[in-house]
Amino acid sequence: MASSNAPIRLLLVEDVPQVAQYVRGLLNAQTQVKLVDVVSDGGRAAAQARQLRPDVIIVDWLLQGRTKGEKVVAQLRESDLGIPVVVLTVPQSPIARNAAAGIDGVLAMPFSGFELVNVVVSMHQASLAASEGARSTMIVVYAPKGGVGKTTIAFNLAVALGQAGIQTALVDGSLQFGDLRSLLRVPGDAPSILDLPTDRIGESDLQDVLWRDPSGIDILLAPPRVEMAEMVSVRDVEKALSLLRRIYGAVVVDMPSALGDIPLALFDAADTILEIVTYDSTTIRNTLAIADAFRSIGYPASKVRYVVNRADSTGGIAADDLARALGRVPEHTIVSDGKLVVSANNEGLPFVLASPDAPISRDIAKMAAELVGPAAAVAARR
Numbered sequence: 432m433a434s435s436n437a438p439i440r441l442l443l444v445e446d447v448p449q450v451a452q453y454v455r456g457l458l459n460a461q462t463q464v465k466l467v468d469v470v471s472d473g474g475r476a477a478a479q480a481r482q483l484r485p486d487v488i489i490v491d492w493l494l495q496g497r498t499k500g501e502k503v504v505a506q507l508r509e510s511d512l513g514i515p516v517v518v519l520t521v522p523q524s525p526i527a528r529n530a531a532a533g534i535d536g537v538l539a540m541p542f543s544g545f546e547l548v549n550v551v552v553s554m555h556q557a558s559l560a561a562s563e564g565a566r567s568t569m570i571v572v573y574a575p576k577g578g579v580g581k582t583t584i585a586f587n588l589a590v591a592l593g594q595a596g597i598q599t600a601l602v603d604g605s606l607q608f609g610d611l612r613s614l615l616r617v618p619g620d621a622p623s624i625l626d627l628p629t630d631r632i633g634e635s636d637l638q639d640v641l642w643r644d645p646s647g648i649d650i651l652l653a654p655p656r657v658e659m660a661e662m663v664s665v666r667d668v669e670k671a672l673s674l675l676r677r678i679y680g681a682v683v684v685d686m687p688s689a690l691g692d693i694p695l696a697l698f699d700a701a702d703t704i705l706e707i708v709t710y711d712s713t714t715i716r717n718t719l720a721i722a723d724a725f726r727s728i729g730y731p732a733s734k735v736r737y738v739v740n741r742a743d744s745t746g747g748i749a750a751d752d753l754a755r756a757l758g759r760v761p762e763h764t765i766v767s768d769g770k771l772v773v774s775a776n777n778e779g780l781p782f783v784l785a786s787p788d789a790p791i792s793r794d795i796a797k798m799a800a801e802l803v804g805p806a807a808a809v810a811a812r813r
C-alpha cells in the first residue's frame with residue numbers, strides 16, 4: 432500500500448476524448464490524485480485495472496462501443512480486485528450508489544475539480560479503512576552489523592509467512608551483494624530489479640522479473656553484479672515496493688547493514704523493522720547507535736522489533752543486561768542450530784520446510800505469526 436502522502440492513483444474508463452481531457456485538466460491543477468491511464472475501450476478496463484492496480488476507478492456509465500458502462504462495472508466487480516468504482520453519469524440518467532453491484536460512488540456531470548478530487552479521496556479512504564484488517568505488511572530484516580543472520584532469517588521468515596497462507600514476496604535489499612542469489616543458487620542471468628521498466632511498472636512487468644522459489648515465495652532479486660547496484664534508484668525501489676504491496680499480503684526485505692538513500696527509503700516504507708541482535712558487545716553497541724538514529728528520524732519505538740538470534744549462545748552476557756541495554760525485552764528469540772542452518776543454507780533450502788519441527792523452525796514460525804497478527808493470518812486463509 433502506498434504511503435499516505437503518495438498521490439492516489441486513478442484509472443479513468445472513458446471513450447469521449449473531450450471528457451477525458453476535461454478530467455485531465457482538472458487533475459493537472461492539484462497533486463492529491465494522479466491519473467495513471469485513460470482506457471477508451473470498456474472491454475479492456477478490467478485487464479488494465481489488474482495490470483496498473485489503481486486506487487480508484489472512474490467508469491463512464493454512458494460508454495458506447497461493445498462493452499457498456501454497466502458491463503464494465505460488472506466485470507470489475509467479478510475480477511475481485513477490491514478497487515472502488517465511481518460511476519460517471521449525466522443528470523438525465525441518474526444512478527444510485529449500489530455497493531453490492533459494484534457502484535461505490537456516483538459523479539454527475541458537470542462537476543468541478545473540487546468535487547472530482549473529493550469523491551476520489553473519500554472512496555480511497557473508505558477502501559483503505561475497509562481493508563485495514565487484511566492489508567499488506569512490509570517487514571525489513573536488518574542488523575547494523577554483518578553476518579548476524581539477516582539473509583537466513585529473512586528467507587526463512589518469508590517462507591514461514593507463505594506457509595501460514597499469506598502470499599509473500601521477498602526482496603533482496605542488499606543491492607550490491609545480493610545474498611539471495613547465492614543462497615538460492617539463482618542462475619546469473621535471472622532477472623533482477625534492474626529489468627523493471629523505468630517509467631510505469633505494471634503487474635505483468637513485475638511478474639516477469641520475479642524469481643519463483645520452489646518454497647512458494649516470489650523473490651525480487653538484486654542485480655547480478657556489484658557495480659550494477661548504482662543503476663538502481665530510490666524511485667525504482669519505491670515503485671517496485673508499492674506494486675508488490677498491492678499484490679502480496681507480506682513483503683519481506685533482506686537489508687544491507689550499511690545505510691544509504693535506498694536503505695533509508697526501505698526503512699521509511701516498512702511497517703516493521705525486524706532488527707537482529709546477538710550476544711556480542713559490538714552488535715549491541717551498534718544497535719544502540721541505530722536506535723538513536725531511528726529516534727531522531729522520528730520512528731516510534733514500536734516500529735522496531737528486536738530478535739535475538741542464536742539466543743542460546745549468550746557469550747557471557749546476561750539476558751537481563753541485553754534487555755537493559757536495549758531498553759526493553761526483545762520481542763523475539765531464535766535459537767542456534769549450526770548444523771541445520773549450515774546444511775539448509777548450503778542446499779539453498781529453507782530449514783522451516785526441511786525440518787519444520789526443529790526448535791529453530793518453531794521459533795521462526797512463532798515470530799511469523801506474531802509479526803502479522805492473528806487477524807492477518809485469518810484474512811489470508813479466507
Ligand SMILES: Nc1ncnc2c1ncn2[C@@H]1O[C@H](COP(=O)(O)OP(=O)(O)OP(=O)(O)O)[C@@H](O)[C@H]1O
Binds near residue numbers: 581583688768772791
Ligand atoms: N540461528 C542460527 N544458528 C546457527 N547459525 C546461524 C544462525 N543464524 C545465522 N547463522 C549462520 O550465520 C552465518 C551468517 O548468516 P547470514 O548470511 O544469514 O547473515 P547476514 O546477516 O545476512 O550476513 P551479511 O552481513 O553477510 O549479509 C551463516 O553462516 C549462517 O549459517
Ligand SMILES: [Mg+2]
Binds near residue numbers: 581582610
Ligand atoms: Mg546477508
